[in-house]
Every structure is written in C-alpha cells, then in structure tokens.
Amino acid sequence: MTSSSSPDVDGETPTSQQNADPPRVADNATENASRVSEDANEEARKAREALPFWKRPAAWWLMALALLSATLLTLTVAAQVELSTQLVCRVDRPEFQLASNANFMTPNQIPLALPSFNMMKSALNIRDAALMTSGLPPCSSDPTVQAAVAKLSTVATITGGVLTFLTVGWWGSFSDRHGRRRIFGITAIGQLMCSLNIILVANYVQVLPGNYWFLLVDSIILGAVGGTANEMAAMMAYLSDIVPPEERSRLFGVVLGFFLAGIGIGPLLGSLVIRTTQNLLSVFFLAATLRVLQACLALFALPESLTKAQMQRALATHQEIPHRGDEPTALWWFKQLFFFLKPLSIFLPSNIVNENSLKVGKRDWNLTILLLGYGLMFLAASSLIDQLLYALITFGWDAEYLGYCLSSIGLGRAFFLCLILPSVIHLIKNKAAKDYKRNSEREPLLSDQDTLLTRYIPPKAYILDLTIARLSVLMDAVTFAILPWAPTGIIFLVFISLGSLGAGLAPAVNSVALELYSRKLGKNATLESGKLFGAMSVVQALFTNVLGPPLYGFLYAATVATHPKTIFFVALGNTTLSCALLACVRVTPEIEDVEDVA
Secondary structure (H helix, E strand, O other), X not given: OOOOOOOXXXXXXXXXHHHHOHHHHHHHHHHHHHHHHHHHHHHHHHHHHOOOHHHOOOHHHHHHHHHHHHHHHHHOHHHHHHXXXXXXXXXXXXXXXXXXXXXXXXXXXXXXXXXXXXXXXXXXXXXXXXXXXXXXXXHHHOHHHHHHHHHHHHHHHHHHHHHHHHHXXXXXXXXXXXXXXXXXXXXXXXXXXXXXXXXXXXXXXXXXXXXXXXXXXXXXXXXXXXXXXXXXXXXXXXXXXXXXXXXXXXXXXXXXXXXXXXXXXXXXXXXXXXXXHOEOOHHHXXXXXXXXXXXXXXXXXXXXXXXXXHHXXXXXXXXXXXXXXXXXXXXXXXXXXXXXXXXXXXXXXXXXXXXXXXXXXXEXXXXXXXXXXXXXXXHHHOOHHXXXXXXXXXXXXXXXXXXXXXXXXXXXXXXXXXXXXXHHHHHHHHHHHHHHHHHHHHOOOOOOHHHHHEEEOOOOHHHHHHHHHHHHHHHHXXXXXXXXXXXXXXXXXXXXXXXHHHOOHHHHHHHHHHHHHHHHHHHHHHHOHHHHHHHXXXXXXXXXXXXXHHHHHHHHHHHOOOOOOHHHHXXXXXXXXXXXXXXXXXXXOEEEEHHHHO
16 A cells, blocks of 8 residues: 555645545445455355354245235224224214124124125125125115215225325335335234224224224324335335345245235135124234234244345435435425335336446436336236126126135136246246257357457346246236126136136246346445335335326216226226337347457
8 A cells, every 4th residue: 555645656645636536435345345245145154054044035935925815904804894884883873783793793803603604705895795685774775874884995095096106105215225024913913003903993883083084093003104006016026035036036936826825815804703703803803813913923033135244334324414414405395295206216217327237328218118018017916806796797697606706816816826837937948948948059160250249138037027028918918808898707707717827927036136236226226125115115105005096996987877898998098008018028148258258
C-alpha cells in the first residue's frame, strides 16, 4: 500500500485523487463489503449443510405448511356464511327468532342443529342447503336478510382487498430484510385474531359497536398482514432462496398444488366437525387452536431460508438514502403520498445492467409485459363466482352440484400441479439433456477463436417455463370459449374442469419473472426475491380483489336478464389479450465468456 505523501504516476497525491474521484472509492468500498458478505454467506451455507435434514430449509416444509394453511383457510368458510346470516337475522329481523327458538341462537351460544343432508352441500355452503331444508328457520330466505348479508360480504371483500393491495408489497420487502418465516408467523397470528373476533361477535353481537358490522375487523386484520397473497408471496420467495432455477417452476407448482388440495379438504373437514359437535362455533375454536400450532411451527420450527448475511445486505440496501438533496423534492413527496404503488416500480422498464446480457444498456420491457398479461389472467379468473351463478340459473343447480363443481376445480388443479405437470417437465428436461449431450459429442474439440470467446449457453429452464405459461393461458382461453355453449350441467362441469390444464400459469410466471428480474439487476436480484413476489402479490390483489369483482359483478347484473353469456366472452377477451402479451415476452440469452472460465 502506498504512502499518503508519495505522488502517483501523474504527479498527483492520493489525497487529491480521493477528492477528485470519490465515486470510485465508494464503489471499491461497496465491492469489498459485498465480497465480505458473500464469504460470510458461503460460510453460513456450509454450516447449514452440516445440520440434520429437519433443520435445513427444504421444499417439503412448505408443502406441509401450504396444506395446513389452506385447510384452515377454508375450514370455516361455510360456517362463517351461516353465522353471518344468523347474526343479521338476530339484529335486523328478531321476529324470526321468536318463530323458531329451538334452532336459532341464544345470547351466549349459537348451537345449530343440522339436518342430515349430503356432506358436499354443507362443505360448499350451509346456508344454501338450509334453504332446501324445512327444519331450519325461514330467516335465511328473507330478501332483506339476503341483501344485508350480501352487502356485508361485499364491503368485507373490498376492504380486505384494498388493504392487501396497500400492504402486501411492503411485507414482501420486509421478508427480504427479516426473513421469510416471520411472514408465515405474522399471517398465522392474523388469522388467529380473526377466528377469535368471530367468536367474540357471535357471543356479544348486540353490545359491540356496529353489531354484526364488527366482523369487518377481520378484513382489516387480514388486509393489514397482507392476507393470503402475502403468505403465497413468502412461499415463492422461500423456494427461490433454496431451489436452483431449473427446478423452480416444478416446485412452485407442487407447493401450489398442496395449497389447492388444502382448499378442497378444509370445507369437508369443517362440515364433519359441525356434524359431530352440533355447534357452529366449534370450527372456529378448532381453527383458532390450529392457528396457534401453525404460528409456533412457522416461528420456531421452520428453518429460515435466508442467511444472516443475506438479510443484512438487504437491510443495508433498504436503508440507503433515496434522495441526495438537502430538501425533499416534489417528486419525493409524490412518492411518499402514493407509497403503496412503490412495489410496482420494479416492473417499470429500465436499462439492463447485467453485463452478461446481450442487450446490456438497452431498455427492457419484458417484465412489464409479463406482469400485465399475468394481471389480466387474474382479472379473468375473478369471474368465477359469476360463472357459478350462471350455472345455477341456467342448469338449475343446487348446492350439491355446485359443490361438485368447486371440488372438481380445486382437486383437478391440485392433481395437475402435483403429478401431471412435474412429470411432463421431468420428461422434457431429460429429453433436452440427451439431445444436447448427443449434439455436443458431434462438435469438434477445436473451434474458431470467435466461437471460443463468445458462445450462447445451452437452453435454460426459463424457456420451458415461458412455454408453459403461454400454453396455460391458451388452455384458459379455450375453456372460456367453450363454456357458454355447454348444453347441460354435466358438460358444463366437464368444460370447467378442463381449466385445470391451465393451472401451471402461476408457477411458470413466477419462475420467468424471477429470471427477468435477475437479468435486470444481476446479483442484487437474489437479495430481493421477496420484494419481487410481494410486488406480484400487489398485482394479484389489484386485479383479483379491487378491479375484478366490480367489473364482472356489475356486468353480470346488467346482462343476466338478456345476455347472461356475456361474462364468458369478456373473460375470453381478457385471456386473449393476456396470451398476446405473453407472446411478446422475450428472455434474452446470456453470454458465456470461455476465457474467464479457462
């Protein structure tokens, strides 16, 4: 190291050099800090490999967690619908309670003597089954009560959706700095508070502010912790931390398949509990107990996927000053006002900084186009409720057939994601590996100098993932195109089940988005996978909970009397546009420098 008094080659002292070129010193310091952090991260990974298998982060942890979380998510769905109806009856139409005290609720307990009807009916919606059973009070069929319950449900959905839209991006960045398992624990605690609040309202509805409107506290809590979107984003980020790129799409799909399987199991388990206990609140007590178990599992048993070095680097990146001026600018204040849109900024087109990219320095629109197409698919998927209403009116379905429909959707997608899609991916990759090996053996050992200096790397997993995403959207488009022409309810059920072949969209898009994000930022992208998936959850919340329900709800209400099939054609239009956008996505191949490798 040179002395501070000795001049350099150009006659300038090191002190003057430092004053003349401070960015270079800062860059060197940043590189040194990054190198030290990478060394610490590598040491942490080696120490992790020496641990027992149950103390190492693995995909099977998420499979168990996804199954448990989804089961608890739908365990109380049917009971909550019936409970909301009972509470509205008690507050708005108390005369029905006098007509049938035996089957109605008392001030301190809400026992519900269920008749013996098919389990599929109760798993779908106890209230709909109750309408067909003469033993229950007629309050649930009163138009005033139905309108109040619908209003409560709509306000709750919008409230939770808007709050999720505002918070889920922040939670995604939070997971980069403080770990993924904290997100799982926080969401489990939020769900626990919701179950306890429902029990509170059921027992003291008449003394609580707003009566049954106090149930909106559930939506506020869920929205504040990011809801299911936050949990799914953390799962995707957890997998991206521990899974190599070529395996991401397959394991994303398997974990999502376990989640969908839990959605199918939850209502059936809830119905069985209500039958056994003859008490509507029993499922909420069970859900609260299991949520405590889930929170403890997430916070104390689940191995963290991020090392301390990775979290410290993400925290250092987050704490960088966003502006260098002495006074905040108008643009800075504008960003503070619309802070909830900040996560979406990572999807804006920007110049590629990854030196391994063929288009370094050029503006990249691929991630923007990919997320627009992905959002349009969520917009089309939000029409599911209106599709089921169409089936109820057109084919005269009851709760039993509607239950068959929902079960076929959930279980069909779970079967496709857990078994069919992984098998197809495995076969394709094996064939590609054999073809590449066969072609490489035919190439001469000596090649031209230009070929040695720069050559394309062999085909990567993102090519297959992008193809899966496009084919999934195409299958959804075919489904929407044939659904309005189904002549019978059975054929409608078969057609809607074909949509399971499009279930690979979400895992494939997640994998491609992470690849594109890595191409834009280079190594820094590995520090912010939670930020990426959190921002994708913002897109999901925006199109699924904020834009979709009002669009298709008002559209169906306006056309149901004259052209009830309109919703399918609008959904087909959304899907077609999404397919066109995904066709425009290009993942530029990277360059491999053979001289550096040698």
